[in-house]
Amino acid sequence: xxxxxxxxxxxxxxxxxxxxxxxxxxxxxxxxxxxxxxxxxxxxxxxxxxxxxxxxxxxxxxxxxxxxxxxxxxxxxxxxxxxxxxxxxxxxxxxxxxxxxxxxxxxxxxxxxxxxxxxxxxxxxxxxxxxxxxxxxxxxxxxxxxxxx
Amino acid sequence: xxxxxxxxxxxxxxxxxxxxxxxxxxxxxxxxxxxxxxxxxxxxxxxxxxxxxxxxxxxxxxxxxxxxxxxxxxxxxxxxxxxxxxxxxxxxxxxxxxxxxxxxxxxxxxxxxxxxxxxxxxxxxxxxxxxxxxxxxxxxxxxxxxxxxxxxxxxxxxxxxxxxxxxxxxxxxxxxxxxxxxxxxxxxxxx
Numbered sequence: 001x002x003x004x005x006x007x008x009x010x011x012x013x014x015x016x017x018x019x020x021x022x023x024x025x026x027x028x029x030x031x032x033x034x035x036x037x038x039x040x041x042x043x044x045x046x047x048x049x050x051x052x053x054x055x056x057x058x059x060x061x062x063x064x065x066x067x068x069x070x071x072x073x074x075x076x077x078x079x080x081x082x083x084x085x086x087x088x089x090x091x092x093x094x095x096x097x098x099x100x101x102x103x104x105x106x107x108x109x110x111x112x113x114x115x116x117x118x119x120x121x122x123x124x125x126x127x128x129x130x131x132x133x134x135x136x137x138x139x140x141x142x143x144x145x146x147x148x149x
Numbered sequence: 150x151x152x153x154x155x156x157x158x159x160x161x162x163x164x165x166x167x168x169x170x171x172x173x174x175x176x177x178x179x180x181x182x183x184x185x186x187x188x189x190x191x192x193x194x195x196x197x198x199x200x201x202x203x204x205x206x207x208x209x210x211x212x213x214x215x216x217x218x219x220x221x222x223x224x225x226x227x228x229x230x231x232x233x234x235x236x237x238x239x240x241x242x243x244x245x246x247x248x249x250x251x252x253x254x255x256x257x258x259x260x261x262x263x264x265x266x267x268x269x270x271x272x273x274x275x276x277x278x279x280x281x282x283x284x285x286x287x288x289x290x291x292x293x294x295x296x297x298x299x300x301x302x303x304x305x306x307x308x309x310x311x312x313x314x315x316x317x318x319x320x321x322x323x324x325x326x327x328x329x330x331x332x333x334x335x336x337x338x339x340x
Contacts, residue, residue: 005198040192057255058325066258071193093260
């Protein structure tokens with residue numbers, strides 16, 4: 001079966017306002033997700049899949065890795081950028097851990113827009129929150145969007 | 150990861166040796182391929198057709214499938230190869246010349262900044278140039294003598310065009326038993 005996905009909608013610079021919310025997403029961190037984060041990131045450091053090893057390092061359990069964290073944040077930005085936009089920057093700080101059985105919410109909000117030599121820049125604040133500790137990852141991103149003209 | 154005894158660790162000497170040091174060029178084991186991108190998107194429920202649908206990609210401004218920019222490091226390295234015989238000691242994947250010594254061998258990543266400059270297309274051959282941008286000692290909850298390391302890596306394609314830059318801040322800490330036995334062997338609390 002050939003891959004056939006819905007085309008990406010295009011967001012235009014003129015249509016964006018500061019305060020707009022990006023269409024975020026949420027899912028449960030089941031043990032299947034724990035396996036997927038290792039498969040998708042190929043990060044085999046044991047603190048991300050071996051509970052006794054994580055606990056011996058002072059952690060309460062295994063926690064989700066950097067590759068998984070950035071994948072979720074980048075997904076939100078790339079979907080927002082659309083087919084003719086471009087994700088220009090991503091900065092994220094992993095302040096708390098996302099762990100097994102958490103439910104995460106990945107969200108973003110437009111906090112600035114400016115026409116620069118680089119293009120039509122939209123500044124976005126992003127986060128990954130979980131139901132156990134609240135804010136786990138704070139992030140900022142810059143996306144270049146096309147103009148309608 | 151290079152672990153040294155506290156009495157052999159001198160932050161000033163470590164900084165003098167490592168900060169600003171360039172590592173060896175790392176070439177990707179394979180070209181940029183579809184299936185690692187699929188696994189990456191599977192991990193985060195991504196359905197972006199620019200990354201997953203070859204037909205859509207061929208009709209896009211890029212002319213073919215592109216990879217998420219954050220996969221630059223994946224495609225510019227050896228991945229998890231060669232394999233190792235289990236256990237917790239993962240063979241060092243980076244340039245050993247940039248293996249900054251620390252008094253602990255547990256690692257945590259804290260923050261990363263990415264700049265994405267050019268698309269990474271399926272079929273591209275990526276390579277990277279790593280460096281150490283900073284090293285310092287700063288306490289964390291787990292270890293009053295955690296060693297923080299900032300690495301900067303520049304990623305290029307087969308035409309030597311800069312496609313992305315990442316700047317990663319991570320730290321190395323000791324296990325709880327080591328901290329309990331000697332909380333402050335570097336004497337930071339006295340300074």
